[in-house]
Amino acid sequence: MTQHASPPRDATGKLPPAGRLPSWRLMSARADVRTLSLLGVLAVLVVIGGVTEPDSFLDVRNLQLILTQASVIGVVTVGMTFVITSGGIDLSVGAIVALASVWATTVATQEYGFAGILFTAVLVGLGCGLVNGVLVAYGRMVPFIATLAMLASARGLALQITDGRTQVVTVDSVLSLGERDAYVLGIPPLFLVFALVTVVGWLVLNRTTFGRRTVAVGGNAEAARLAGIDVRRQRLYLYLLSGLCCGIAAFLLIVLSGSGQNTNGNLYELDAIAAAIIGGTLLSGGRGTITGSVLGVLIFTTITDIFALNNLQSDVQQIAKGAIIVAAVLVQRRTANTT
């Protein structure tokens, strides 16, 4: 506690082992190369989509579709990026999305309308995040194990709440948010939420003490502790943040699918981790990029879109997804070595 009293800005500046922080400029130059290469991949995909299916791909509705479909997993990925940057992992995101979505759509909650659904989803997300955070930070459990346990129990609870049944949403104000009438200047509201989460996430990670502490904890937790960062509390906050993102994503998914189901969010943990990794966030912690993660999500969603438009089957889609993860990481390693 006494350590904590020292000004954090100075404290982080004094960190030799997490020394990436002072070399801010170099890092951002590397990050730019990485961002550019991801944008290049996205551009190539757009060309492929435009050439193979010019009518349906280069259509405003298709762009809207890609943005909408990217929103749910995108919000989850922003939270995941923070956790991975701090050297942790959250395997429970998909299960939390499922639990939050079914809890928020049970009949009792639907009686309270829009606000009831939104707040329940967010609160359930935060609650699960709190449990994860306490287990990891104060229970000293390995994040992999703690969140794996949360994955199992949240899915189980979601199944118990629904009794395996699909909870169909009957609240019109929620449903209408997913309809075309609700688009703002042609932009789907779901994507606006995703964009907002992205901007806030970027600002928090890159422009606040909280963000710098996150990077410091991921770079070298012991050094961060010596520098006066309350590492445990920081970790608690990070899992809370991930849970919050899952809650928001659950609400978006309710809007999108018009229902809550215990199978919701299946394998989100893997998609979010994959997007963050190809975006350039280090799985070992100490480096995280929100821009990269969001580009990663958009790349995956665009691939899915192109494949579906070309009527390719899911087996081919999965093979390609795997290949892209491998390629992206290999390319990153090259760029990381050369710069």
Added chain:
Amino acid sequence: MNGRTSRRGLLFGTAAVSAGAFLAACTSNEPKDQGPAADSGPAADDKPGKHVTIGFAGPQADHGWLNAINDNAENRAKKYSDVSLEITEGSNDTAQQIGQIETLINKKVDVLVVLPADGKALTQVGLKAMRAGIPVINLDRIFNSAQAYRCWIGGDNYGMGLNAGHYIGEKLKDKPDAKVVELAGLDNLELTKQRTQGFDDALRNYPNIRKVARQAAEFTVETGQAKMAQLLQAQPDFDALWNHDDDQGVGALRAIEQAGRDGFLMVGGAGALSAFQAIKKDDGVLKATVLYPPTMAASAIDLARALGQGKGVGGLAEFEIPASITLYSAVVDKDNVDQYMPTGFR
């Protein structure tokens, strides 16, 4: 004189011997509980008979159809005063389900009804039950060996596709250059392939119809919405949609609504209550659904009871229950939806 007596004696003796043999045959047949000898009627009916304990082991009810399976089994068993049901907690874990079935074998239930999470993986425990003298009714997902069950009853995935294809074919047969799309289920399941195969085979009867796209969802609302949104974007114009599953159909209908599309007819699969209600209302694209009836669990209880009482099935000439029963994948549309409404599952 002598001759006559001896002849009479001989005749009498023969008669006595054959009568004895006949009686012996009858009595020796009785304790085995096989064949109809002890009962007046060969077919099981609602009248209480010999008490039967039925063990039921199913997979975890993680979606509507499997829930309906459990409900159907339990409600059917309650109907009979001569049946008691030993039901295990559903599990998708093969090892756990094997353990549960072994417990039921140890409890010496009279008949087992098993809906295996994985038919192949549970074949051995089916064999074990049969060897222990407990006949097994194999429900839906089939065991690898015919020795592992006395009777199989289940749905017809190929028939679902076939009947969906014929329904769509008949609706579109006068339309030149008709286009259909298919929203399939989980592609790594055999049943999905069978549903698609049946659909394609049916469409071959209608040369004017072409399947222009097929995407596989995962039997969930979320994936149904996502894949359908893609299909709608990819196909600006088509006449019919065959969706393998009503649960993912909830998502598909949501995507159709969000895209503001109509002008085609949709045929679902399975027989969910929400689908029946939409078909009855008839204000959307969903016009019909092809059954994969969860009532098969109730029928399995009937079969188990008949088996336990050594009877056959009403309406059939045989003294024993059949070795396999494949259900019919009826098409439910506006004309007959009221009849099927009570079987719809949530």
